[in-house]
Amino acid sequence: MQTMFSGKKITGILGILPECSYTFEEETQNMSTVRAKRLKTVMGYGQRRRAKKGTSTTDLCLYGMRKLLDEQYIRKEEIGAVIVVTLSPDYFVPHVSNLIQGHCGLSHDVICMDIPQGCAGYILGLMQSFMLLEHMQNKKVVLITGDVLSRKEQEEEVFVNPPSGGDAATITILENDPNCGDIFLDMRMCGEENNALIYPCGGFRFEQGKLFEEKVDVGDGILREPYALNMDGTAVFNFVQREVPILLDALFAYAKKDRNEMDYFLFHQPNQFMLEKLAEKIEVPKEKMFMSLVERYGNSNSSTIPLVIADNLAENMKERRFQCCLTGFGTGLALGGILMEIGDMDFCTIIDSDL
Amino acid sequence: MSEIMEILSELRPECDFRSSTNFMEDGLLDSFDVVALVDAFERAYAIKIDALDILPEHFISIDAMVQLIKKSGGAI
Known part of the structure; x- marks a missing residue:
């Protein structure tokens, strides 16, 4: 969409x-x-x-x-x-x-x-x-x-x-x-690759109340550990490297914008290797794409994009606006991108809890 | 090819790569090892491996890895 x-x-x-x-x-x-x-x-x-x-x-x-x-x-x-x-x-x-x-x-x-x-x-x-x-x-x-x-x-x-x-x-x-400008969005769902990231147990797919102590066949003939996220790392990696460049090409064309107009590419943070390969693929300078989050906090799923903003641009985001390309990809499998101006915020910070 | 075997042995010293015809199917390598190998090959052969070439079939054997390195512009 x-x-x-x-x-x-x-x-x-x-x-x-x-x-x-x-x-x-x-x-x-x-x-x-x-x-x-x-x-x-x-x-x-x-x-x-x-x-x-x-x-x-x-x-x-x-x-x-x-x-x-x-x-x-x-x-x-x-x-x-x-x-x-x-x-x-x-x-x-x-x-x-x-x-x-x-x-x-x-x-x-x-x-x-x-x-x-x-x-x-x-x-x-x-x-x-x-x-x-x-x-x-x-x-x-x-x-x-x-x-x-x-x-x-x-x-x-x-x-x-x-x-x-x-x-x-x-x-x-x-x-x-x-007073804010246009926001452009491209969101895509690729459900045919649903098995690449899956929690086999815990939902209603299996008999209620059943305790899974052994590996579970979730329908693909492969036995998986119960109660744990199963990730086909190679499939996810290839999905990201294949689909994200296509998504961004379409998004920039739709917005009639050039990649050079962007101040920052604020991407989901799975790991440095995937991001570096992606930066090579879409020809984005590494200084415009932060990769710090896995090293500092770990991959926190849907929280990584706002965290990477607050971790790297906290003060800047309160002073002026930046042209940003936000991109997320993962479970579903799904991926989406947004081009928008971000900044002049009232607050942008990370706090430590006691939890 | 001996350099590749050295890299493999250093990464997975517990595995006998000589007795396997498919490193991935035999469980000698997994997707994390593939990442480590890509980095090792890029450093050893001064190449950049295209992200879309990082597929399991390019890591099933020494021969497959040689082909990948050559395809990526490496002299081997």
Whole structure:
């Protein structure tokens, strides 16, 4: 789907991190040293944030919402909608957005909506936010991303492959502003590749109440570990390298813009290797594409794009506006890109929680 | 070819690559190893491997890796 919006702005971005950080070295002690060292360098692994046992996605999101409300970056009566993008909701029902509405004491006419999306989720969330703003007049949309997929459940852990996921939440406030320019969007879904990123268990596909202690055949003849994200790394890598350049070509053509007009290419942050290969493929200078997040916090799914903005451009984003290309890609499989001006924000920062 | 074998042995010292006809299917290499190999080949042969060439079939054997390095402009 290609479409455009106008007169909308990002007012502010807040990132919320769990307290505990774990280094690549301490988590990969059981791996061959040469392999681990090489992967650390190539993939850009460093440390990652992980939520404490018992911390939920809602806990992280509420920590940020309370800060924004307490410090009056937003008032309750200004909020018209709460959208939450997450792959790790507290419950199937009620939804995280409803929990947040209730805990924050927001009005009953606030629209609440959860979007179960992964690494393309921020783009989908922005699209939904822009559509809602068309009907919100002076109200603001609160777009929240958050996951606790890497939460530390036990002290002793043995990883077969280098862990790269990180927990985090972000809150983006959006509002109408007639002085803002056009926003161009291209969103694509490739469901035929759904098996490349899958949690086999935990939904309603299998018998309710069944405990999976053995590997599960999810229909492709391949037995997979239950209760764990299964990723066909090669398939995902090839999907990204093949489809993202096509998406961006189409998006820039639709917007009648040149890539050189962009100040920054703010992409989802899976790992340094994938981003460097992508930068080569789409011929974007590395200085315009940040790759810092995996090394500093880990891959936090739909939170990576707002986090990479706040981590690298916090002060700049409060002073002026920048032409930006945002791109997300992941579960679904799905991918999406947005060309828009971002900046002149009221706030743009990352905070540490005690969660 | 001996240089490739050296890289493989350094990366996966526990594996016997000489007894396998398909490193990927036999479980000697996985997608993380492929990433590490791409980096090692790019450094060793001063090449850039195209992202779309990073496919499992190019890493199933020494011969396949030689072909990939040649295709990427490497002298081997």
